[in-house]
Amino acid sequence: xxxxxxxxxxxVSTLRTALDRGETSAVAICQQTLDRIxxxxxxxxxxxxxxxxxxxxxxQTLDRTTAPRGPLHGIPIALKxxxxxxxxITTAGSKILESYVSPFDATVVQxxxxxxxxxxxxxxxDEFAMGSSTENSAFGPSRNPWAVDRxxxxxxxxxxxxxxxxxxxxxxxxxxxxxxxxxxxxxxxVGFKPTYGRVSRYGLVAFASSLDQIGPITRSVADAAxxxxxxxxxDPHDATAAGRPAEFGGALTGDVRGLRIGVPHTILDDxxxxxxxxxxxxxxxxxxxxxxxxxxxIDLPHSSxxxxxxxxVATAEASSNLARFDGxxxxxxxxxxxxxxxxxxxxxxxxxxxxxxxxxxxxxxxxAGYYDAYYLKAQRVRTLIRADFERAFESVDVVALPxxxxxxxxxxxxxxxPLQMYLADVFTVGAPLAGLPALSVPCGFTPDRLPVGLQFVxxxxxxxxxxxxxxxxxxxTPWTGMHPTVGR
Amino acid sequence: xxxxxxRAEVLRIAALARLELDDAxxxxxxxxxxxxxxFASEIQRIDxxxxxxxxxAPAAELxxxxxxxAPSLDRNDILRQAPGAAPAAGLFKVPKVL
Numbered sequence: 082x083x084x085x086x087x088x089x090x091x092x093v094s095t096l097r098t099a100l101d102r103g104e105t106s107a108v109a110i111c112q113q114t115l116d117r118i119x120x121x122x123x124x125x126x127x128x129x130x131x132x133x134x135x136x137x138x139x140x141q142t143l144d145r146t147t148a149p150r151g152p153l154h155g156i157p158i159a160l161k162x163x164x165x166x167x168x169x170i171t172t173a174g175s176k177i178l179e180s181y182v183s184p185f186d187a188t189v190v191q192x193x194x195x196x197x198x199x200x201x202x203x204x205x206x207d208e209f210a211m212g213s214s215t216e217n218s219a220f221g222p223s224r225n226p227w228a229v230d231r232x233x234x235x236x237x238x239x240x241x242x243x244x245x246x247x248x249x250x251x252x253x254x255x256x257x258x259x260x261x262x263x264x265x266x267x268x269x270x271v272g273f274k275p276t277y278g279r280v281s282r283y284g285l286v287a288f289a290s291s292l293d294q295i296g297p298i299t300r301s302v303a304d305a306a307x308x309x310x311x312x313x314x315x316d317p318h319d320a321t322a323a324g325r326p327a328e329f330g331g332a333l334t335g336d337v338r339g340l341r342i343g344v345p346h347t348i349l350d351d352x353x354x355x356x357x358x359x360x361x362x363x364x365x366x367x368x369x370x371x372x373x374x375x376x377x378x379i380d381l382p383h384s385s386x387x388x389x390x391x392x393x394v395a396t397a398e399a400s401s402n403l404a405r406f407d408g409x410x411x412x413x414x415x416x417x418x419x420x421x422x423x424x425x426x427x428x429x430x431x432x433x434x435x436x437x438x439x440x441x442x443x444x445x446x447x448x449a450g451y452y453d454a455y456y457l458k459a460q461r462v463r464t465l466i467r468a469d470f471e472r473a474f475e476s477v478d479v480v481a482l483p484x485x486x487x488x489x490x491x492x493x494x495x496x497x498x499p500l501q502m503y504l505a506d507v508f509t510v511g512a513p514l515a516g517l518p519a520l521s522v523p524c525g526f527t528p529d530r531l532p533v534g535l536q537f538v539x540x541x542x543x544x545x546x547x548x549x550x551x552x553x554x555x556x557x558t559p560w561t562g563m564h565p566t567v568g569r
Numbered sequence: 570x571x572x573x574x575x576r577a578e579v580l581r582i583a584a585l586a587r588l589e590l591d592d593a594x595x596x597x598x599x600x601x602x603x604x605x606x607x608f609a610s611e612i613q614r615i616d617x618x619x620x621x622x623x624x625x626a627p628a629a630e631l632x633x634x635x636x637x638x639a640p641s642l643d644r645n646d647i648l649r650q651a652p653g654a655a656p657a658a659g660l661f662k663v664p665k666v667l
Contacts, residue, residue, distance in 0.1 A: 184646035291625060317634045321625075389609040394623075400586060407587070409661055414652035420663045421587070429589040437588060441579070441598055442605060444586040455609065460622035462612050467623065500605055514623075 084109045089117055089247030090564045093156050093304040096250060100155045107140035107155030111199050114157040118201070118248050121568040126223045127242035129162040130170055131202035139199050152307055154197030159243040159252040161236075162203035163210055164295070165284035166190050173286040174208040174218040174236075177412045177431025187284020188319065189253060189295055189312045196311040201249055204239030208433045209403065210260055210288045212236045213505040216496050217435040224492070225268060226565040227531055231489040234264030234505075240298050241268040246567045251308055252298045257288050258391050259484075259509025261296045262521035266484035266534020269523045269563065271551070272298045273305045276541050277516035278323045280309075281316035289398035292391075292513040301561055302522060302552040303333055309544065325542055332545035333552040338373030340550060342366070342537075343477030348384045352507055355487040357527040362483045365524040365535045368557055369481075374550070377477055381469040384511055386462050388503055391510040393446045393459035399436075400443030406431060438499060467515040474540050479550055482508045484521040484534030512538045520547040523560035532560075573599040 084105040087096065099105045115133050122128055136157070143155055160166065163173040165183035167190075172178045186194075193200070207217035215222040215238035223238045225231040226246040233242045237254025241264035244252050254261040256274035265272025273296045280295045287293065297308035306329035315324030344366065349359065366376050408414035408427030415426035432440070446455035473480055486507055495502040512519035517538055524535035535554070539547040555561050579599050583590045590598070648656040655662050 181650060184642050184650065291623075320633075383615065386612050386615060389612045392605065393609055393612075404587070408652060409663055410647070411650040412652070417664055420666045423664050424587045425589040428587055432588070434594075437590070437594070438598060438601060440586050440588065441582050442602060444582050445602065445606070448582065448585060454613065455606070457622055458612055458617065459609075460624075461617035461620045462615050463623035464620050465615065465617070499601055500608055503605075516625075 092301045093250045107143040111140035127239045129203045129205050136201050151197035157201045157249045158198045159204050159249045161206050161240050161254045163286040174206045176219040177406050188281035188316045192312050207236035208436050210236040225489045234267035236260040238264045241265050244270045244298050255295050257292045259506045262484050265298050266521045267489040269532030271305050272521045274519050276518040278321045280312050281319040281322035283318035287402040289395040302555050306548045329548050332549045335553050337553045340374040341477040342376045343379035343473050343480045345381045358483050361525040361533045379473045383465045387510040390459045390462050396439040396443030397446045397456050400440045470515045480538040482536045484536040488527045488531035518544045520551045522551045573603050
């Protein structure tokens with residue numbers, strides 16, 4: 082007998098309770114997930130590949146096992162398509178990896194499966210995670226479930242859509258300059274970029290190694306905490322992954338009395354924030370004050386340098402990381418008589434316009450004669466950006482910002498103007514440049530009924546405070562309980 | 570830097586990046602890179618005297634591990650992904666180098 086279908090927007094916690102009570106099974110949840118994707122993903126394109134057989138086989142094994150259940154037992158999860166799963170295609174949104182099958186599992190994949198998660202498939206992303214809209218995917222963009230003529234944000238756009246549209250309660254993304262938080266905000270779900278070093282990057286296709294970090298996209302802050310506990314930890318394959326304790330459930334007390342929240346008014350006033358986003362942000366601060374937190378003005382004097390610094394540092398690292406795509410060991414190879422021609426034509430055929438643009442920009446910033454003025458200067462200013470946060474954290478516990486300056490824009494609206502697209506990241510680049518954790522939670526809607534995100538940036542390793550604040554805010558507001566109309 | 574880069578500058582960078590560009594891309598990037606670099610040049614005005622360049626995230630605690638032999642990935646799995654490889658010989662293959 083087939084158990085009754087659960088609410089498509091159920092959280093991980095709710096699904097786990099139903100599983101533990103025997104009201105449903107891992108196979109039933111998996112099949113419902115696959116059916117919903119088959120019915121409704123045509124118009125949204127959250128998924129790059131769905132791995133139905135593998136997922137069902139895995140769910141069957143979980144239903145049969147008598148071993149103690151892991152924290153994600155039977156929970157369907159979607160992975161951004163820049164995360165390696167053994168035997169599964171990993172395109173990173175690029176034609177150059179169109180048919181690449183990974184020979185190994187990312188560390189996060191091993192940890193998720195050990196915790197009982199069921200990997201449903203891979204989600205659409207901007208090519209090599211370079212973009213803010215998924216429009217740089219070589220395989221077509223995802224669409225925002227709240228308004229299908231609008232972008233879902235990027236680069237982890239497909240992961241945000243999978244969670245927002247009620248396909249999976251949990252997805253992983255990667256965040257280099259905002260690629261988890263920005264799409265989460267624009268799709269009305271929770272997105273969390275952990276402290277640099279919290280999660281191993283082994284098996285994540287590298288974009289900018291001093292910034293890249295993997296993190297969860299979920300329907301509740303508690304689910305983000307649960308997922309982060311699973312994927313955190315040291316890893317012999319990634320020397321930056323630290324073995325810090327990662328237990329966050331106890332942080333979700335709902336009590337934020339006395340917590341000091343810093344608000345950088347100057348950056349808000351100077352940045353041309355959309356009025357609807359601004360008023361939503363202001364209203365959110367009032368809610369937090371109502372819960373007993375204190376808001377205090379702070380100054381982040383170098384925040385306006387965030388975008389230039391980010392686009393110099395990230396592109397420089399990308400130009401180096403993407404040198405590996407040369408047609409020798411994996412991916413596409415162009416026909417040519419000489420090896421150097423083969424390299425150049427392989428990369429010409431395989432990379433899209435934005436990736437070429439960033440490789441060119443990064444190569445320029447690192448080239449003789451320009452290195453000091455661009456790359457080295459940017460790294461010095463990056464030190465000042467970090468120092469701004471350190472100074473702020475002497476007097477506050479958390480920094481609050483809107484996640485994005487506007488709600489979701491229309492498909493095609495910014496594709497002709499790369500610089501305009503880059504400005505979408507103005508509030509999200511600070512945290513990764515400083516290596517800090519940052520959480521985006523839904524905080525309301527524009528008059529057009531587009532979701533808006535509220536962002537908290539915390540001290541290094543202090544994910545617990547961000548989760549406590551986000552969870553308390555979520556409990557006090559209706560936003561995470563609101564969903565787009567999909568398949569109804 | 571508000572004007573375009575020259576075609577020669579774009580082609581020099583493309584050669585360093587091992588990218589073949591068509592004429593339209595050279596023109597496009599000449600304008601776009603100049604615009605982005607012009608915008609990025611704003612940071613030149615920031616005083617960074619005595620400021621050390623960022624080396625790694627403050628939080629990074631570079632871990633060490635025992636240097637012990639461990640199994641590598643399977644050679645055939647790897648070579649199966651390599652275009653034009655010679656798996657029987659256990660080799661990657663590339664076109665003529667010299």
